[in-house]
Amino acid sequence: MRDIVIIGSGPAGYTAAIYAARAGLKPVVLASSVEAGGDLMNTTEVENFPGFPEGVMGPDLMSKLQEQAEKFGAEVILDDVTSVDLTGDVKHVETGYSGSYDSRSLIFATGSAYRKLGLxxxxxxxxxxxxxxxxxxxxxxxxxxxxxxxxxxxxxxxxxxxxxxxxxxxxxxxxxxxxxxxxxxxxxxxxxxxxxxxxxxxxxxxxxxxxxxxxxxxxxxxxxxxxxxxxxxxAIGNDPRVHLVHGQLDLTADGTIAVEGRSSKTNLRGVFAAGDVIDPSYRQAVTAAASGTVAALDAEHYLAALDQIEVEKAAGIPLEAEQLVSAE
Structure with missing residues (x-):
């Protein structure tokens, strides 16, 4: 059983992995077999990411983010997710090659796909x-x-x-x-x-x-x-990659995954979302990275609340309503 599985490996996914790994949660990042690193792998010079006054090539930036996540203990797997079951407390993920993963929490950072003309x-x-x-x-x-x-x-x-x-x-x-x-x-x-x-x-x-x-x-x-x-x-824009969650997670009118306020919380317990898949407006590398931070912290707090509930259950301590809410 995993604590956190992260689907997606753009700035949101890798940043979530960095924060989750530093929290000791040993996240697994399912990074895709052909699109690892997200859209920035197809970008030339990135001039507006903080900390790079001379600019940085998109693939170099993503390589550094991956390296940083792995340094703290994240496991990056180049595989494609084929289906997910989010209904229970245990989230189930099926992949094309590396098998299945069960996790107590899940972060969607699946980004967006190039929009086509339809000709x-x-x-x-x-x-x-x-x-x-x-x-x-x-x-x-x-x-x-x-x-x-x-x-x-x-x-x-x-x-x-x-x-x-x-x-x-x-x-x-x-x-x-x-x-x-x-x-x-x-x-x-x-x-x-x-x-x-x-x-x-x-x-x-x-x-x-x-x-x-x-x-x-x-x-x-x-x-x-x-x-x-x-x-x-x-180059007419992008559409959020939400094909895995249709019928399970609520979507907005823009087709993005719906989250609660400024948080990353979706309509299902233990399921969080970050990056372009929740953002129809800004769609910047830096906002995606910040969103990944939020998702990792939300997931960390959720798991901590679950652990506290289990401890108090084992000790026979009656659960307060606030504890039950904090784990939602």
Whole structure:
């Protein structure tokens, strides 16, 4: 029986593991077999994480967080969770390869997944010009003309990064203004390789064996036109990874796991959530890390209350109502 199992290994998961491990709870982190480290593994330079005035590469930051968690005794397992049973006091987790885990508490730090355009040819041309990760695939577009779809920080970061390889980068946005931070907008707008295509949305992708052009629809006039490109990078946001908890945990209107106030407590005892899977608004590495801290402390207090109840039960001491509440 484990004290804490943490599902997910982004800033929230690893930070929760650091705090839980330092509390002597020997957490197990189920980090995924292919996405260990979360979205920051696909990020270039991170300039806004405290303590790195010169910036830090996303994979380097996640490697350091993992190393720190393991230093204090966390066990990181590169495996994928296939199902969970959260109904009882013992939480049951099934994985693809390493077997099952029973735990007294569980922290969901499953983050979010890249949002897709939903076009018929998007999946067909995935890996043949369509991508959701500039750092993964940018090198393959050396000297080519490509497009980035989106208007937030991620889209600006992708577009700016891709100018290292591409001859031309179009940024396609369905409005006439960006939602990205001012500094990210300025970088993209002053880059001579980047051209903005305003009030436009991608409605089609053309190409037999590779991307050859995009069909754009003007969001004001409705007119369509072709934009010749050899690559399409989709950066339109993310959706929380909540597929494991449907029917078990309450969700918000945004599709994130619902938690109690500023805590990490879900609607089930002993189940906590942290990071982007509960945050539809800020979605920053530092806020995810802080959220992981909250989840670990909430879980630690929950387990301490359970232990106290067991001690007093064994001693025949009547339980106070406050004790029962503290373990909820």
């Amino acid at each position: 018929p040819d998007e999946e067909r041309l995935s890996g043949r010009g369509v991508s959701w990760c500039a750092t993964c695939d940018g090198f393959f577009f050396k000297g080519k003309t490509i497009a980035v779809v989106g208007g937030g920080d991620s889209a600006m970061e992708e577009a700016t990064f891709l100018t290292r390889f591409a001859e031309k980068v179009y940024v396609v946005h369905r409005k006439d203004s960006l939602r990205a931070s001012k500094i990210m907008q300025e970088r993209a707008m002053t880059n001579e390789k980047i051209e903005f295509v305003w009030n436009s949305e991608v409605t089609g992708i053309t190409g037999e064996n590779a991307v050859e052009a995009l069909t754009l629809r003007d969001t004001i006039t409705g007119e369509t036109r072709e934009l010749p490109v050899q690559g399409l990078f989709v």
